[in-house]
Amino acid sequence: MPDKNASAIVVGGGPAGLTAAIALAAGSIETVLVGKRPAANDNRTTALLAGSVTALATLGVWDLCTDQAAPLRVMRIVDDTGRLWRAPEVKFEANEIGLEAFGYNIENRHLVAALERRARTLSGLRIVEDEVLNVVPGERAAAVSLRNGSALTAELIVGADGRRSLCREAAGIGIDEQAYPQVALTLCLKHSRPHRDTSTEFHTPSGPFTLVPLPGQRSSLVWVLDPADADALSSFDDAELADEIERASHSILGKIEVEHGRGRFPLTRASARRFAANRIALVGEAAHVIPPIGAQGLNLGLRDAAAIGERATAAHRAGHDIGGINVLVAYNRMRRADVGTRTLVVDLLNRTLLTDFLPVQGARGLGLYLIDRIGPLRRTLMREGVASTAAQPRLMRGDAL
Numbered sequence: 401m402p403d404k405n406a407s408a409i410v411v412g413g414g415p416a417g418l419t420a421a422i423a424l425a426a427g428s429i430e431t432v433l434v435g436k437r438p439a440a441n442d443n444r445t446t447a448l449l450a451g452s453v454t455a456l457a458t459l460g461v462w463d464l465c466t467d468q469a470a471p472l473r474v475m476r477i478v479d480d481t482g483r484l485w486r487a488p489e490v491k492f493e494a495n496e497i498g499l500e501a502f503g504y505n506i507e508n509r510h511l512v513a514a515l516e517r518r519a520r521t522l523s524g525l526r527i528v529e530d531e532v533l534n535v536v537p538g539e540r541a542a543a544v545s546l547r548n549g550s551a552l553t554a555e556l557i558v559g560a561d562g563r564r565s566l567c568r569e570a571a572g573i574g575i576d577e578q579a580y581p582q583v584a585l586t587l588c589l590k591h592s593r594p595h596r597d598t599s600t601e602f603h604t605p606s607g608p609f610t611l612v613p614l615p616g617q618r619s620s621l622v623w624v625l626d627p628a629d630a631d632a633l634s635s636f637d638d639a640e641l642a643d644e645i646e647r648a649s650h651s652i653l654g655k656i657e658v659e660h661g662r663g664r665f666p667l668t669r670a671s672a673r674r675f676a677a678n679r680i681a682l683v684g685e686a687a688h689v690i691p692p693i694g695a696q697g698l699n700l701g702l703r704d705a706a707a708i709g710e711r712a713t714a715a716h717r718a719g720h721d722i723g724g725i726n727v728l729v730a731y732n733r734m735r736r737a738d739v740g741t742r743t744l745v746v747d748l749l750n751r752t753l754l755t756d757f758l759p760v761q762g763a764r765g766l767g768l769y770l771i772d773r774i775g776p777l778r779r780t781l782m783r784e785g786v787a788s789t790a791a792q793p794r795l796m797r798g799d800a801l
């Protein structure tokens with residue numbers, strides 16, 4: 401095994417990996433981030449919930465992209481299933497729980513650009529644009545080999561290498577995975593009416609159709625569909641697709657103009673059986689994948705990044721091994737409940753939409769009715785949605801590492 405080149409190596413330069421690398425470097429841990437460019441442009445947006453925004457501000461990232469983000473002050477859920485048991489419309493307002501906004505929606509390309517800019521200013525963080533071909537955990541350090549022929553070793557490897565994670569495999573961690581019969585189409589659009597800082601999630605029998613505000617008279621759309629319908633819509637030109645979107649959104653945003661760039665994501669749920677082992681800690685989609693309902697996926701990934709930054713920094717300050725068993729066990733414990741409950745809730749919500757079973761549809765309608773009518777229940781859900789009580793790493797509370 402070659403000499404140790406850094407204390408930590410982060411594999412993967414997506415939003416979760418960049419955040420983990422910045423957090424580690426902020427904790428004075430010598431870090432190398434190795435990331436290859438993604439195959440396709442990411443035209444998705446992320447609704448960053450309040451805790452994530454606080455963490456990014458604490459890490460010095462938020463100031464670099466705040467102008468490109470739009471506040472989410474109101475979230476509406478509209479039952480558009482046309483079924484017998486239809487739920488009432490539910491409206492969540494941030495000011496009801498004393499917040500100016502639940503969070504902010506930003507295009508992933510702007511978020512990643514801000515993270516990259518911040519990462520390049522940190523002296524303890526080196527970025528290598530390359531692909532990791534192999535990861536070998538060892539007793540005192542772990543090694544990675546790169547496509548350029550070089551090798552690096554460190555005490556801790558952070559696997560932020562997405563759904564098909566090489567790091568997860570190298571750590572010997574299994575994954576429970578399930579595909580849904582759904583595809584998400586994503587795009588950004590302009591509209592003639594203002595969104596009033598309101599995101600609207602129409603629940604349809606094939607999944608949610610969600611419009612989320614962007615700065616100005618623009619919004620992002622995540623449209624979850626049956627794969628055959630997604631194929632049909634994908635063949636539409638921009639004008640035809642704009643008409644379909646206007647129809648599906650009941651014209652709430654007026655006339656629609658579709659912007660360049662469409663994404664297509666088959667929906668899956670996946671959860672690593674452990675989040676760390678053998679000097680490797682998993683963050684982001686290397687650890688968990690959930691359907692895009694309720695804006696949870698990357699928010700979970702940012703909490704992973706903040707948590708591994710926190711545990712590794714504490715060990716580093718105490719002069720302990722940052723990739724040792726104590727750090728990995730503590731990280732796993734910190735993330736287990738948060739990821740488990742969010743995955744379960746999102747999965748259940750999705751399934752209640754897909755089912756034809758009347759009692760389940762009725763229960764879903766009743767649940768939303770109760771949320772609409774019972775203020776304390778609604779407020780508890782809003783607080784839990786924005787900031788999980790089970791897992792609030794220091795950065796999410798605005799405390800530096």
Ligand SMILES: Cc1cc2nc3c(=O)[nH]c(=O)nc-3n(C[C@H](O)[C@H](O)[C@H](O)COP(=O)(O)OP(=O)(O)OC[C@H]3O[C@@H](n4cnc5c(N)ncnc54)[C@H](O)[C@@H]3O)c2cc1C
Binds near residue numbers: 415533563622697698
């Ligand atoms: C339609 C849709 C909408 C969504 N909306 C939201 C939302 O509103 N809010 C929210 O919180 N989440 C949302 N999500 C989830 C969110 O997009 C993901 O959680 C997030 O993009 C995952 O980031 P990541 O950094 O973990 O992975 P990725 O973005 O996949 O990054 C992994 C990186 O690792 C690199 N890589 C892979 N292998 C290697 C290797 N061997 N060597 C070097 N580099 C490697 C890849 O090139 C890539 O850059 C949504 C997801 C979908 C599908």
